[in-house]
Amino acid sequence: MDHMQNNQTCNLLNGSEVQSEAGDLDSAQIPVAEEAEATTTTSTEMSGGEAPRSPRSSPRSSCPLAVTGCISGKPSDETSGNQTEERKEAESPLNDEINTNVVRLVEFLLLKYQRKELTTKAEMLDCINRDYQECYPVIFSEASECIKLFFGIDMMEVDPAARSYTLVTALGITYDGMHHGPQGMPNTGLIIMSLCIIFMEGNCVSEEKFWEVLNKLGLCAGCKHFIYDEPRKLITEDFVQEGYLEYRLVPDSDPPRHNFLWGPRAHAETTKMKVLEFFAGITKKDPSSYPTRYAEALRDEGERA
Template sequence: MDPTENSQSFNFPDSTRSHGKARGLEGAQVPIAEVGEAEANATTSGAASVGRTLSSLQSAQRASSPPTAMGSIAGAPSAEASLNQANEVAHPESRSPPTPPQDALNRKVVDLVLFLLLKYRRKQLTTRAEILHMVVRDYEAQYPVIFTKASDCLRLMFGLDIIERNPRIHSYSLVHALGITYDGMQHGFPGIPKTGLVIVMLCIIFIKDNCVSEEVLWRILSNMGLYAGREHFIYKEPRRLITEHFVQEGYLEYRQVPDSDPPSHEFLWGPRAHAETTKMKVLRFFASVVKQDPRSYPFSHAEALRDEIERM
């Protein structure tokens, strides 16, 4: 399979009618909200596209799970499901509360992402209690799902991890993933972290044997809706962000391929990437997105192990 083709997609909800502002923020300006509802939509759909982009790199197909004897017929109810239905008829009081519509949950995920980005900009901690009061509110039963999906979105789209600072009161802060120290908020659309794109670039380069041609790179990034010369709502002109700012910051090396005619270019990790993160961290990030074990990529895993040993 062509590794530049899309083979798997990160299973993240695509909110098609998400709100652009987190309700209950008492008029606080959320940076991403300033660009409108369509862009807030892209908070979740953008996270999904990052997953699809990284998934398009994998060349190994996941083995399909063999069907069980009970579940091999599509649509056949299991014995457990039948018992559950019978119990609900006999004891209606035991029924679980109705699940909110998926669109409503998606909007809460977007609201929480925006709220946490605001906290990141202000360098403030937040707590579970504050999130429940300011954002989640009537969806407390779905808090674990909303929090997990918002965490996934922040990591994929913006390169930010949620860290629990105090388990006793469940306080949280956002930090850059994989040890990267750059957030790029002054580049592209101001005030929105670009660490996620840096990490995507490092993943692509490493999985592509530590060097990727410019032509192949843009073919892969097109899965994220990123095209050279075309404006993006977060990254503005992405080619400039990648070939100028990421290079100037030391995360990428952009060089002409020797003896190429006509001249062509390729990307490698820059010195700051080597200093701040490791190939193993990048491989584990990539593997977590495509739902694989890092050892599913034996050559990359072996190289990452050698890199770990050399750093000792």
């Protein structure tokens, strides 16, 4: 079963033609985040040892759709119509059940990550309603995409024979910031998205532009977020202190203005190519679709060799 070739996950990303290398950032949409919020809430409840269970409200779209629906769609009537049609499609009984099982699996995987435990295919199948276990490949794929895009966590197979997996922070990032989150949730996804914004904007982005993009992702300075708490503090203090971002004052600016750049720890732990590939994965494009950034990433790879 191909679950409509998994198009429900990311087809909101392809609603506009890229007008510039950073055009996909400019055309962001507000995310449908209630499923992800339900996931974080239930995952916190599970930290006390409860078995995975579905969120209180039945999801209307899968967690990956909630995550990726916020990038690369023009904020126009045409796109709004497309989103409505895709939402209706995602509300079919089969898709609704698959999405519910995706959220259940994401909850379970976050718990495993918090406990630093391996997981197996058998355990993950136990999270899925028996009537839908034949859909495991689709559910596993969408749950893996969700935790990578939203939480910055990769699923790595450690034993093909036993089909066991470990959960690690993505792109080589070694910090997850869980002790800074309101519910012990990893913040790696926000670090990676910040690095994506900076790189796609030419390695230096004004604070105004940076927050313009994050606002379209549902992240506002001074407003509490269900995963990241107050994102401005995380970004301008914690991520700067950890060395992932530079928050640089623009000389002679009045009133004072700041730019964001990659910090030394970001340069040491990840690469421009990894970040570009991550961003291209979100937008469902080939990294070479961004020729300037791709050429720069290739040069960076050569210099590191």
